[in-house]
Amino acid sequence: MITVDDILETNRMITENKLDVRTITMGISLRDCAHPNMQQFCQNIYEKITTSAEFLVRTGEDIESEYGIPIINKRISVTPIAIAADACKTDSYVPVAETLDKAAKEVGVNFIGGFSALVEKGYTHGDRVLIDSIPQALATTDIVCSSVNLGSTKAGINMDCVREMGEVIKRTAELTRDKQALGCAKLVVFANAPGDNPFMAGAFHGVSEADKVVSVGVSGPGVVKHALEDLKGADFTQVAETIKKTAFKITRVGQLVAREASKRLGVPFGIIDLSLAPTPAVGDSVARILEEMGLEACGAPGTTAALALLNDAVKKGGLMASSHVGGLSGAFIPVSEDEGMIDAVAKGSLSMEKLEAMTCVCSVGLDMIAIEGDTSAATISGIIADEAAIGMINNKTTAVRVIPVPGKKVGDRVEFGGLLGYCPIVPVRSEYSSEAFIARGGRIPAPVRSLTN
Amino acid sequence: MKLVVTVVGKDRVGIIAMVTRILADNNVNILSINQNIMDGFFNMILLAEAAESKIKLVDLQKVLREQGEEIGVEIKAQHQDIFNVMHNI
Structure with a gap:
């Protein structure tokens, strides 16, 4: 049985102590969207994201209202794009970032994460294209977040990527200098990155996850x-x-x-x-x-x-x-x-x-x-x-x-x-x-x- | 679904009447009421059962909030589970 004190304590936590749920994040696998043609790939991921997360924001708002607990952000994380887009015959993933941005805005979420590469041991072609695309991608999109995992306890540290990421961060800052280098606020460099993190800017949908999951921060x-x-x-x-x-x-x-x-x-x-x-x-x-x-x-x-x-x-x-x-x-x-x-x-x-x-x-x-x-x-x-x-x-x-x-x-x-x-x-x-x-x-x-x- | 309705604000005649009228009109059954006045401020926590009610919770919340504003009290209606999970294992 709940008591009056319990009710007052909970509501005081929410109103006075700013208790909230920071994010509901839907993880979506894009592994089934792979296609050698960039345009087709972008269309595949747009459709998958917009159908999977169609009701995410509204559901979050309903729960927020019914229970009286603020839910600050609704977000999406996707399979690291360097993996999902590896089959594309291209030298730039900027159009992919733009598609992610558009899909995320369509469903009304606050951020979408997963413009990412996992390179702690080495690069594939897709990893290289992704890392090269980061500065431009973050400069031309609003709510896309990017991350690169370059080290782990099991694999050690990829020092080539460490060198490269210093330069990528500088370029990103330069390309978004009119916005106080805001692009860099959407870019995280990780060691031992978890594949189920719902928080930005480092969220991506790990390769060992189910097709779709809902996580809460x-x-x-x-x-x-x-x-x-x-x-x-x-x-x-x-x-x-x-x-x-x-x-x-x-x-x-x-x-x-x-x-x-x-x-x-x-x-x-x-x-x-x-x-x-x-x-x-x-x-x-x-x-x-x-x-x-x-x-x-x-x-x-x-x-x-x-x-x-x-x-x-x-x-x-x-x-x-x-x-x-x-x-x-x-x-x-x-x-x-x-x-x-x-x-x-x-x-x-x-x-x-x-x-x-x-x-x-x-x-x-x-x-x-x-x-x-x-x-x-x-x-x-x-x-x-x-x-x-x-x-x-x-x-x-x-x-x-x-x-x-x-x-x-x-x-x-x-x-x-x-x-x-x-x-x-x-x-x-x-x-x-x-x-x-x-x-x-x-x-x-x-x-x-x-x-x- | 059980609801917890909390009402706080400056005391005046008719607060309970107003709140219970809205609940009755929407077929929401009151299970318990805990109410007091502290330093001229009205406090009420009301537990209700909405299983037979047709109105959606968000709509009921809106009616309570708007009518509450008219007489200067803040009314919240929340699903009971948020209190249950936090305080009971």
Whole structure:
């Protein structure tokens, strides 16, 4: 029996603490759309996407209204285009990106992800065409997201691709310079990318997934922060217990939404992604949770430990609340999308190096970080190599989504708008060159999995 | 389907009458009512069964919201399951 207090607690989480379901994402396989003729291929994927996801947005809105829980985004992920389009006789996949954009707009979703390639061990022709097409594709489309997986614990790191992605990010920034290099906000470079991640910009529909699945990404940093406000001075056992209980409640809502969406759309339920996804709104920040634990500012010594506890407790609480958990599942630390992180960077408590340390213990990696426009491609590649190495050695997903904003210097600020937020330019250690290191290319071999010291 | 209807706002004559009239008109049966006044503010949580009702939940929500706005109270109607899943294993 539900009590009055339960009802009031749930509704307070939604209205005051900004509890929401961040996304319902439909994964759609495009493997059955392959065709050597580009025009025919584009027509195939357009039809598959628009028929599969015809009712996705309306279903999401119905569930949102009936249960009174905001569902912020409805999204689509597709088979990595480098795989789906590999048979096409072409040297550019830009028309494919334009078709994805058009199909996604037709069904009314917020984003479509999967303009992707998985190249941790090597390239096919399709992988090369896709990576070459990324800057132009992101410049000519609005809601297409792109990702490249270039490293894994099993395969090592493709350093040729690391070098190339530094250049791709620079070109993407240049081609979208009139929009503050917004193209780079839609491009993620991964190591150990999961094939069932519902979050953008890194979502793609993995090759081992069913034809169609529905996955849900939860949110709720505000709810966790609020729960910790009653625990001033309490020890970490109590802190961890409280976060677990809160994560359980948040995830149960996600599970309900996923179950309903799956039933109504007639599409199997995939996974719940247990990520605490922040927004730039006040009261919806992961950094503020860390500060609530007793740090004067995010980035102070102790931040990595606080984040490790948070990330682990969220998983422990969430795992029991859902029948299938997957995706990225952890706390996100996207700088421009988190009001507390923005504040920490602005006042100097949070640096690139501390963010890198934080990525060792939390979900994903260096995310939504605006850097100086004249940062060299080799330096960006160096950042990518470091993150990929952390992911490879620690058997976890890591990623880089940095935005070298043309014409901007440390001290400037950039606005991306909406959920992407705003960000001061974060200083990068670029006074020393990584050029010769990155120029080597080849592969970093897969790591040994014993002698783990 | 069981509904949880929550009503909050400044107290005045006729709030319960208005809400229950809308529910009755739409064949929604009330199972329990919990109501009080705190510092002049009206709070009510009402549990109802809508199995026999013909109206779609979104339409009922719209009627309740609009009529509530006219007398200065906020009315929400939600499917009971969101509270069940969050607070019961």
